[in-house]
Amino acid sequence: MVNLMVDATISMLKSWESRVEWEKGILEIIVDEDLRSLSADIISRACFGSNYSKGEEIFSKLKALQMAMAKTYIGIPGMRYLPSKNNREIWKLEKEIDSLILSVVNHCTEEATHGKDLLQMILDGAETYDDYKGLSKERFIVNNCKNMYFAGYETTATTLSWTLMLLAASPDWQACVRAEVLETCKDGFLLDANALTNMKTLTMVILETLRLYPPATFVIRQALEDIDFKGIMIPKDMNIQIPIPALQQSLQLWGPDAHRFNPERFANGIVEACKVPQAYMPFGIGARICTGQHFAMAELKVALSLLLSKFCFSLSPAYVHSPAFRLVIQPEHGVRLLIKRV
Numbered sequence: 488m489v490n491l492m493v494d495a496t497i498s499m500l501k502s503w504e505s506r507v508e509w510e511k512g513i514l515e516i517i518v519d520e521d522l523r524s525l526s527a528d529i530i531s532r533a534c535f536g537s538n539y540s541k542g543e544e545i546f547s548k549l550k551a552l553q554m555a556m557a558k559t560y561i562g563i564p565g566m567r568y569l570p571s572k573n574n575r576e577i578w579k580l581e582k583e584i585d586s587l588i589l590s591v592v593n594h595c596t597e598e599a600t601h602g603k604d605l606l607q608m609i610l611d612g613a614e615t616y617d618d619y620k621g622l623s624k625e626r627f628i629v630n631n632c633k634n635m636y637f638a639g640y641e642t643t644a645t646t647l648s649w650t651l652m653l654l655a656a657s658p659d660w661q662a663c664v665r666a667e668v669l670e671t672c673k674d675g676f677l678l679d680a681n682a683l684t685n686m687k688t689l690t691m692v693i694l695e696t697l698r699l700y701p702p703a704t705f706v707i708r709q710a711l712e713d714i715d716f717k718g719i720m721i722p723k724d725m726n727i728q729i730p731i732p733a734l735q736q737s738l739q740l741w742g743p744d745a746h747r748f749n750p751e752r753f754a755n756g757i758v759e760a761c762k763v764p765q766a767y768m769p770f771g772i773g774a775r776i777c778t779g780q781h782f783a784m785a786e787l788k789v790a791l792s793l794l795l796s797k798f799c800f801s802l803s804p805a806y807v808h809s810p811a812f813r814l815v816i817q818p819e820h821g822v823r824l825l826i827k828r829v
C-alpha cells in the first residue's frame with residue numbers, strides 16, 4: 488500500500504516540479520484540486536487497483552452529491568424523503584454513482600487483476616456474510632465501495648490542504664518536519680512503513696492539524712434505550728450529534744492556547760495533550776471508529792514527507808482564510824500557496 492501511495496504522490500510531485508521550473512522558480516498555486524486528485528488516485532488504486540481515470544467520473548459525481556447533501560437540513564426528520572429539487576438531484580446522482588461503481592466492480596471481477604485490494608476484501612465479505620438484513624448482495628458491495636470512496640477521499644485531501652496551509656504559515660515547524668523527513672529517508676524517496684512510524688514530528692503536526700481542522704464535524708450515535716445522562720433524559724431512538732470541533736478546541740480541555748497551532752502539545756502522545764483524551768476524536772470513537780484511520784495516516788505521511796522533501800511552502804498574500812462546512816470542513820477559497828524547490 489505504501490508503494491502505491493508513493494507512486495501516486497511522485498507523479499503529482501513531478502508535475503509540480505515542471506510547473507515551478509516553468510514559472511522561473513516560484514509557483515503560485517491553489518493546491519486543493521491537485522490534492523483531491525492525488526487522494527482520489529490513491530483510494531481508487533487501493534480500492535479497485537485501477538488508475539484515477541477510471542474513477543474520475545465517480546469522483547466528480549460524488550463531489551456533486553456532497554455539495555447537494557450539504558444543502559439539506561441535517562437533523563430534521565423526514566426532510567430527505569420530500570421530492571424537493573435538491574433531493575431529486577441527490578437521488579439522481581446516487582443512482583448514477585451506483586451504476587458506475589457496479590460497472591467498475593464487474594470490470595474488475597471479469598479481469599480478476601485486483602489481487603488483494605480493498606474491493607477483493609469487500610467481495611470476500613459479501614461471499615461469507617449471509618445476513619444482509621434485507622440487503623441484496625449487490626447493494627452490500629455498492630454500499631461498501633461507496634463508503635470507501637466517500638469516507639476516504641475528501642477527508643484525506645482536505646487534511647492535506649489544511650496541513651500545508653498550517654506549515655506554510657509556520658516556517659519553523661515546516662523546517663523541523665523537513666529535517667526529520669530528510670534524516671529518516673535519506674534521498675526523500677526511500678519511504679516504507681518503518682520510515683513512516685519513525686516520523687514523530689510529522690505525526691505531531693498531522694495530529695494537531697486534525698485537532699484544529701477535523702474534516703468530520705460530528706459523530707452521530709443513536710440511543711438504543713432511554714438514558715438518564717447526568718439528569719438529561721435521552722429517549723430511545725434519539726440521534727445524538729457529538730460536535731468534534733467544539734471538543735477539540737475547548738479552552739477548558741486543551742488550555743489557553745487551544746485555538747493556536749502548537750504540535751508540541753502532542754510530543755508525549757494524545758493522552759498527555761488533553762485533560763480528557765477521549766475529547767480528541769478526529770477519526771471518531773468506539774466500535775464505529777474510522778476503519779481507514781491507519782490508511783489515512785500512512786497516506787498523509789507519505790504525501791507530506793515527499794512534498795516537504797522537494798518543496799518549500801509559504802502562504803500567498805492572496806490567501807483568504809475561511810473554513811467552510813460542506814459535510815467536511817474545507818477551505819472555502821482554497822489554499823493558495825507559493826511553492827519553490829528546496
Ligand code: HEM
Pocket residue numbers: 634635638639640642643646701702703705706707768769770771772773774775776777778779780782783
Ligand atoms: C483524515 C482522514 C479521515 C478522517 C478524519 C476520517 C474520519 C472518520 C470519522 C469521524 C468517522 C466516523 C467514526 C465514528 O462514528 O465514530 C469515519 C468512519 C469511517 N471511515 Fe474515515 N476518516 C478518514 C479517512 C478514511 C479513509 C482513508 C478510509 C478508507 C480507506 C475511511 C473509511 C471509513 C469508513 C469505512 C468509516 C465507517 C466506519 C463504520 O461505520 O464502522 N476513512 N471516518
